[in-house]
Amino acid sequence: MLIFLGCYRRRLEERAGTMSAETASGPTEDQVEILEYNFNKVDKHPDSTTLCLIAAEAGPFRGGDPKWFKQRLAKWRRSEGLPSECRSVTD
Template sequence: MSAETATGPTEDQVEILEYNFNKVDKHPDSTTLCLIAAEAGLSEEETQKWFKQRLAKWRRSEGLPSECRSVTD
């Protein structure tokens, strides 16, 4: 069920991903990621990539660096 490979997730899949990002967890553990992937009909890799990109976008919108670094950097 990977019709999104060339064009990215479908609108319905993004809705599921966004809901989980905003309401459940911005940093899902592997079990949660697996459940979200199954719910959205995506692979775990695709779901993890989406969360990583979405987190970077969220961090930029909050005025934070897109990547989390230690305070000593």
């Protein structure tokens, strides 16, 4: 686990000069690629630790990771013919 955190910390340090530009708008193409990969290959419902690692890899952007994953999950559910949000069985 510490090896991974070291890699992410190094990437954050490399991106330190570009953080202000990235936080001003939505995710960049590189960030979307990282987020999509994690959504499709890793987990559609990431826990807080996984979100932290994804955020360290992708870098900050307006909207943040949890919101992006929630919106992406709703989009995926609609494409699968499911309701965009989970509801109770009686709905």
